[in-house]
Amino acid sequence: MSTLHSKAAQRFLETNKNARWHDDTFWVLRAKRDVMAHELDEWERLRDVACAIKRHTVTHLDRYLEQFVGNAERNGIHVHWAKDAEEFNQTVLSMLRKQGVKKMVKSKSMLTEECGMNPYLESHGIDVVETDLGERILQLMHKRPCHIVVPAVHITQEEVGHLFEEKLGSEKGNYDPTYLTYQARLSLRDEFMTAGAGMTGANFGVAETGDVVVCTNEGNADMSTSMPKLQIVAMGLEKIVPDYKSLAVFQRLLCRAATGQPTTSFTSHFRKARPGAEMHIILVDNGRTDIIGEPEHWETLKCIRCGSCMNTCPVYRRSGGYSYTYFIPGPIGINLGMLKDKVRYADNVSACTLCCSCDNVCPVKVNLSEQIYCWRQGLDSIGKADLVKKSMSLGMKYLFNHPQMYDTALKFAPITNHLPHVLMYNKLNGWGYGHEMPVFKKQPFHEIARNILKDEDKKGNI
Amino acid sequence: MKIGLFIPCYVDALYPEVGVAAYKLLKHLQLDVTYPMNQTCCGQPMANAGFEREAVSLAGRYEDMFQTFDYVVAPSASCTAFVRFNYPRLMKGKQRCEAAEKTMDICEFLHDVLRVTSLPGKFPHKVSLHNSCHGVRELGLSSPSECNMPKFNKIKDLLSLVEGITVVEPERVDECCGFGGMFSIEEPAVSTRMGTDKLERHIDTGAEFITGPDSSCLMHLEGVARRLKKDIKFIHVVQILAAGL
Amino acid sequence: MSTKEEILSRYRRNMKVKGQYDMPDLDALNGIEYADAVSQFIAMSRTVGGEVVTLEPGADVNEVIRKAYPEAKVFASNVPGIAIAQRNPDTVESAQELNGTDVGIVQGDVGVAENGCIWVPQTMKERAVCFISEYLVILLSRNNIVSNMHQAYCRIRMTDYGYGCFISGPSKTADIAQALVMGAQAARGVTVILTD
Numbered sequence: 054m055s056t057l058h059s060k061a062a063q064r065f066l067e068t069n070k071n072a073r074w075h076d077d078t079f080w081v082l083r084a085k086r087d088v089m090a091h092e093l094d095e096w097e098r099l100r101d102v103a104c105a106i107k108r109h110t111v112t113h114l115d116r117y118l119e120q121f122v123g124n125a126e127r128n129g130i131h132v133h134w135a136k137d138a139e140e141f142n143q144t145v146l147s148m149l150r151k152q153g154v155k156k157m158v159k160s161k162s163m164l165t166e167e168c169g170m171n172p173y174l175e176s177h178g179i180d181v182v183e184t185d186l187g188e189r190i191l192q193l194m195h196k197r198p199c200h201i202v203v204p205a206v207h208i209t210q211e212e213v214g215h216l217f218e219e220k221l222g223s224e225k226g227n228y229d230p231t232y233l234t235y236q237a238r239l240s241l242r243d244e245f246m247t248a249g250a251g252m253t254g255a256n257f258g259v260a261e262t263g264d265v266v267v268c269t270n271e272g273n274a275d276m277s278t279s280m281p282k283l284q285i286v287a288m289g290l291e292k293i294v295p296d297y298k299s300l301a302v303f304q305r306l307l308c309r310a311a312t313g314q315p316t317t318s319f320t321s322h323f324r325k326a327r328p329g330a331e332m333h334i335i336l337v338d339n340g341r342t343d344i345i346g347e348p349e350h351w352e353t354l355k356c357i358r359c360g361s362c363m364n365t366c367p368v369y370r371r372s373g374g375y376s377y378t379y380f381i382p383g384p385i386g387i388n389l390g391m392l393k394d395k396v397r398y399a400d401n402v403s404a405c406t407l408c409c410s411c412d413n414v415c416p417v418k419v420n421l422s423e424q425i426y427c428w429r430q431g432l433d434s435i436g437k438a439d440l441v442k443k444s445m446s447l448g449m450k451y452l453f454n455h456p457q458m459y460d461t462a463l464k465f466a467p468i469t470n471h472l473p474h475v476l477m478y479n480k481l482n483g484w485g486y487g488h489e490m491p492v493f494k495k496q497p498f499h500e501i502a503r504n505i506l507k508d509e510d511k512k513g514n515i
Numbered sequence: 516m517k518i519g520l521f522i523p524c525y526v527d528a529l530y531p532e533v534g535v536a537a538y539k540l541l542k543h544l545q546l547d548v549t550y551p552m553n554q555t556c557c558g559q560p561m562a563n564a565g566f567e568r569e570a571v572s573l574a575g576r577y578e579d580m581f582q583t584f585d586y587v588v589a590p591s592a593s594c595t596a597f598v599r600f601n602y603p604r605l606m607k608g609k610q611r612c613e614a615a616e617k618t619m620d621i622c623e624f625l626h627d628v629l630r631v632t633s634l635p636g637k638f639p640h641k642v643s644l645h646n647s648c649h650g651v652r653e654l655g656l657s658s659p660s661e662c663n664m665p666k667f668n669k670i671k672d673l674l675s676l677v678e679g680i681t682v683v684e685p686e687r688v689d690e691c692c693g694f695g696g697m698f699s700i701e702e703p704a705v706s707t708r709m710g711t712d713k714l715e716r717h718i719d720t721g722a723e724f725i726t727g728p729d730s731s732c733l734m735h736l737e738g739v740a741r742r743l744k745k746d747i748k749f750i751h752v753v754q755i756l757a758a759g760l
Numbered sequence: 761m762s763t764k765e766e767i768l769s770r771y772r773r774n775m776k777v778k779g780q781y782d783m784p785d786l787d788a789l790n791g792i793e794y795a796d797a798v799s800q801f802i803a804m805s806r807t808v809g810g811e812v813v814t815l816e817p818g819a820d821v822n823e824v825i826r827k828a829y830p831e832a833k834v835f836a837s838n839v840p841g842i843a844i845a846q847r848n849p850d851t852v853e854s855a856q857e858l859n860g861t862d863v864g865i866v867q868g869d870v871g872v873a874e875n876g877c878i879w880v881p882q883t884m885k886e887r888a889v890c891f892i893s894e895y896l897v898i899l900l901s902r903n904n905i906v907s908n909m910h911q912a913y914c915r916i917r918m919t920d921y922g923y924g925c926f927i928s929g930p931s932k933t934a935d936i937a938q939a940l941v942m943g944a945q946a947a948r949g950v951t952v953i954l955t956d
Binding site for chain 1: 522524526527528529530531532534535538550552553554555556558560561562563564565566567568569570572573576648649652653659660661662663664687689690691693694695696697698699700701702703704705706707708709710711712734735737738739741742
């Protein structure tokens with residue numbers, strides 16, 4: 054029995070000729086992050102402090118939200134609250150309709166992905182244009198992101214070339230990334246010029262000032278919000294930080310952890326609507342107030358969505374984002390998926406060797422691997438335990454609690470060394486997929502020890 | 516110093532020579548070593564697979580078996596980490612976990628407690644050191660590559676006491692090999708690919724042996740190597756440290 | 761009950777986290793300090809894809825800009841003394857009118873040595889000039905360069921426009937095949953002119 058992740062991962066590895074490139078590419082991101090981490094003497098201290106700020110903030114979130122909203126409203130921003138995806142989508146739609154907006158440009162937001170906003174708006178006749186290059190490529194291909202920071206990394210430049218030939222009228226056969234990026238720039242420039250609204254996500258909301266802070270490398274959040282008369286910010290409740298001093302800590306960590314750059318090219322602070330325009334913030338719960346009630350999992354609320362846990366995860370790197378059934382892959386995605394719906398997304402819990410590397414790269418020290426371990430403990434109670442693993446575990450329990458039987462089993466174990474190949478290397482035995490079986494020794498340590506003890510009784514040594 | 520020797524189940528059945536080496540080495544260092552005959556398994560295989568409740572009774576047995584010793588020493592970083600860090604949580608409110616708290620992997624015991632400065636044997640070979648995950652990231656046998664801290668490696672320190680040895684490390688020095696207990700059965704494709712990648716990086720060092728503190732990782736890598744007919748040998752660290760005994 | 765009340769009361773009801781998590785003392789956190797922050801800033805600016813030139817005493821900043829962008833025809837700025845600018849982001853009717861600008865010239869407030877960031881507060885009606893221009897020139901006094909972001913966040917000020925951005929080099933992307941390309945959606949190149 055194998056999970057959907059396991060099956061999809063196997064397909065990825067057996068059929069995708071870019072599988073090795075995928076692993077190497079993300080390892081490079083991890084390595085660049087390491088360089089950044091090792092350049093700053095205060096790196097580990099920064100992580101400790103970031104963790105402490107987030108723990109404090111998410112456990113005092115009501116207070117900080119009120120402060121943030123109070124300041125934002127004093128700054129003339131309209132603040133809305135949405136308890137779930139449906140209310141969020143409806144709020145956005147009614148805002149757009151009120152202003153007669155037909156087209157909205159937007160920068161990357163995992164929250165809108167979480168809420169399924171684009172399909173919702175499109176079904177109501179709104180043209181939504183993604184402006185992050187990677188997101189735009191995926192939108193034109195009708196695909197979903199495979200990573201939260203580099204969403205289109207799995208698409209080859211040839212595929213982008215063909216896509217742009219068809220959709221943007223670019224030169225046939227020109228797959229040069231610089232050329233293709235420029236083609237997208239020209240096309241998106243038209244969209245920015247004519248859109249009626251611009252939407253961004255939010256990396257941080259600063260309680261003390263009411264600022265919304267957005268980090269991009271492309272400048273598309275600023276392009277999206279510098280021309281239209283309507284600016285909408287989609288923001289998860291947990292994005293609040295207390296003040297600028299805290300913000301400095303996260304600004305320093307975020308991009309270093311994410312892509313190994315010392316900063317994003319643009320760290321934009323939105324405090325007021327621009328002259329003649331309106332600015333709205335929609336604060337979205339969509340399950341976040343339930344997460345705070347999970348004693349073993351509330352710390353996922355600390356996550357700043359840098360993606361470094363994906364980059365370092367040896368399983369993510371070798372299985373690709375699409376092998377996970379939740380829209381956020383990798384260690385944080387396994388956990389967020391389980392928090393969203395633990396029956397529906399249980400298939401991702403197998404995608405972890407418990408190597409703990411994610412725990413060490415996480416800039417806010419989310420205990421990712423420990424949480425995955427905890428989820429595994431609960432799978433049986435929701436009927437999602439692997440039956441083979443379950444029976445093996447029960448069998449082992451019995452055996453290991455009965456030393457004499459264990460002893461006997463050890464004696465007979467070498468028999469399996471001589472079982473026919475077909476019996477050991479079949480579909481039921483995952484080990485046989487890529488391994489030869491280990492060889493049971495004729496004399497286990499138990500028996501050797503018994504003899505040693507006998508000898509020692511006689512001679513006093515070995 | 517009274518030492519309880521803990522030999523994890525798979526070492527018992529598959530790698531008894533590792534247990535023998537551990538025993539001989541500790542005896543050579545003048546320690547009072549006892550091997551309680553009733554021991555079986557720490558319960559990690561079940562727990563990591565999602566059945567930690569099946570390990571509770573084993574944790575209880577472990578405590579009864581080992582609590583009178585000054586230290587419990589095991590030639591397995593991963594089992595040590597499981598016992599030391601998970602037993603107290605599993606047994607919270609049920610039973611004290613004194614034995615678990617004084618359980619040490621044999622490498623950290625030799626390095627941190629005994630502080631050995633010499634070893635008797637010779638091992639005139641080039642070995643590639645496999646820094647296994649739980650040894651690195653839970654027990655702190657070496658500085659994790661992710662962390663900004665002064666570099667150290669306790670196993671390398673110990674191995675360098677053996678005459679004639681050359682110790683090298685693979686690229687991606689502490690990336691997981693893909694064993695992960697039942698992960699290797701549930702996610703065979705990823706596990707095999709990780710194992711293959713790791714194996715190749717070890718082979719690329721030009722070493723004759725791959726060595727490490729966990730026979731489990733070595734078992735996985737050896738299984739992959741034999742399937743791929745790769746010609747490299749495997750040996751547990753303690754067998755090298757006990758060379759000549 | 762409003763959605764706001766509903767969400768906040770749900771949070772309060774569910775907030776069962778044991779243990780008190782206080783705010784850490786951020787004043788005790790010392791960021792990296794450079795003996796020569798200006799040199800570090802220049803080096804970092806180049807690392808992030810920007811150019812840095814120094815305005816020599818007595819030199820005309822307009823000439824420096826022309827020399828940096830000899831092909832450019834359309835300049836936009838509201839910075840006093842930028843005589844080459846034909847467009848002014850304060851007086852354009854709409855932000856869209858700034859499209860087609862070859863070089864935008866803006867004033868930066870604080871430079872950060874650790875990452876080449878410059879705080880550019882909105883001091884013009886249409887901030888689009890900072891992003892829509894093909895190339896961006898940021899004027900920055902060498903006396904306003906700090907070592908790290910902690911210091912920068914203590915220094916920066918918002919204007920009444922209520923917008924400000926740390927800009928670090930040109931717009932960039934690696935979304936196609938992980939190949940780094942300058943000039944995704946905003947400026948394709950950035951030149952920092954260091955003044956006294």
